[in-house]
Amino acid sequence: MRTTPRILVLATDARTRGGIQRYTHLLLESLRELFGPEAVRVRFLWKGASPPDVWEKGTFALSALCDGWRFRPTVILSTHVGIARVAAVMKAAFGIPYLVLAHGDEVWGRAPTYALREAEAILSVSRFTADRLISRHRVRAERVRLLPPALDPRLGRSSIPPERVIERHGLHGQRVLLTVGRLTRAGGYKGYDTVMRALARIRRVLPEVAYVIVGDGDDRPRLERVARELGVDTAVHFAGDVDDAWLPAYYRSCDLFVMPSRVRLVDPCEGEGFGIVYLEAAAFGKPAIAGREGGSAEAVLDGVTGVLVNPSDPEEVARAVLELFQDDARRRWLGAQARERAWREFAPERFRQNLAAIFGELGFLSEREHSGTSGERWLAQ
Numbered sequence: 001m002r003t004t005p006r007i008l009v010l011a012t013d014a015r016t017r018g019g020i021q022r023y024t025h026l027l028l029e030s031l032r033e034l035f036g037p038e039a040v041r042v043r044f045l046w047k048g049a050s051p052p053d054v055w056e057k058g059t060f061a062l063s064a065l066c067d068g069w070r071f072r073p074t075v076i077l078s079t080h081v082g083i084a085r086v087a088a089v090m091k092a093a094f095g096i097p098y099l100v101l102a103h104g105d106e107v108w109g110r111a112p113t114y115a116l117r118e119a120e121a122i123l124s125v126s127r128f129t130a131d132r133l134i135s136r137h138r139v140r141a142e143r144v145r146l147l148p149p150a151l152d153p154r155l156g157r158s159s160i161p162p163e164r165v166i167e168r169h170g171l172h173g174q175r176v177l178l179t180v181g182r183l184t185r186a187g188g189y190k191g192y193d194t195v196m197r198a199l200a201r202i203r204r205v206l207p208e209v210a211y212v213i214v215g216d217g218d219d220r221p222r223l224e225r226v227a228r229e230l231g232v233d234t235a236v237h238f239a240g241d242v243d244d245a246w247l248p249a250y251y252r253s254c255d256l257f258v259m260p261s262r263v264r265l266v267d268p269c270e271g272e273g274f275g276i277v278y279l280e281a282a283a284f285g286k287p288a289i290a291g292r293e294g295g296s297a298e299a300v301l302d303g304v305t306g307v308l309v310n311p312s313d314p315e316e317v318a319r320a321v322l323e324l325f326q327d328d329a330r331r332r333w334l335g336a337q338a339r340e341r342a343w344r345e346f347a348p349e350r351f352r353q354n355l356a357a358i359f360g361e362l363g364f365l366s367e368r369e370h371s372g373t374s375g376e377r378w379l380a381q
């Protein structure tokens with residue numbers, strides 16, 4: 001009979017901020033809660049805020065191999081396909097099975113296919129990403145498991161009121177659109193420029209509408225220039241990076257969450273694998289306007305928790321915003337539906353249940369440990 005599984009997690013980093021990093025933190029917390037902190041060992045590739053150099057990558061691979069020899073894990077879990085190569089080598093060297101997390105565009109196109117096919121299973125955050133794994137990399141469907149993200153229960157505990165955000169940006173009497181994301185050139189698909197073009201149209205009808213962008217990055221100067229060229233620079237507020245304690249106040253202060261992400265399925269691929277920020281906005285009762293492509297369509301249900309649009313069409317984005325601002329009852333109903341779904345389907349408890357069920361299905365739990373349904377016995381312990 002197998003004992004409690006020993007899990008070696010190979011992770012990219014713990015310092016940068018983003019959806020993958022938040023998912024990794026959730027995964028580690030869940031594994032430790034399910035199996036105990038002594039059963040989980042983590043090896044991070046990034047030691048600082050900057051990407052690792054060749055020496056650091058080599059050191060990471062060697063350290064992981066040493067962990068495999070000394071720790072003798074039951075299973076290796078790679079949080080990114082890029083470092084799954086190391087897990088594949090460890091499987092060949094020690095016979096240790098491994099799992100790979102698939103988030104989004106990093107596996108939609110060019111990726112180390114052999115590392116995906118050799119995995120015991122691939123944990124995908126969305127059906128869209130799962131379908132791409134099967135169609136692009138010919139991964140067998142029975143090896144793909146869905147493991148959507150979950151909300152951080154600490155999200156709603158901040159004591160900073162939304163009035164502080166309104167004061168900080170001079171938003172008194174304004175109707176607020178919000179986007180949360182990194183402003184990087186690689187993240188241009190998130191549609192900040194499309195929202196600003198839509199804003200120019202929206203303000204002809206509702207001049208009191210403002211747009212707040214939380215996040216920072218190397219594309220911010222270009223976006224500020226676009227705002228000036230469109231004549232909406234006084235209505236667009238670049239908040240920069242904000243502390244986690246402030247993020248709930250930004251969500252509470254907005255009327256609509258807007259992020260019409262585009263999808264590109266030709267290398268280099270880009271798009272939302274899921275989009276945890278849609279769920280975070282929903283947790284505060286805010287409906288979302290999202291692109292109808294990629295994983296966004298799973299995070300936002302069209303006509304139920306928000307509105308899906310053509311992410312490349314500013315006219316359609318503007319129309320969706322105006323319709324919701326001109327129908328407060330519908331906007332409030334969508335927000336209520338969004339909140340209910342977010343905390344029902346994407347609660348941390350549901351994530352842990354799904355994770356424990358996957359480990360049981362793959363044979364990493366003993367009969368005694370897996371006797372509950374969907375990990376209920378682990379949760380009870």
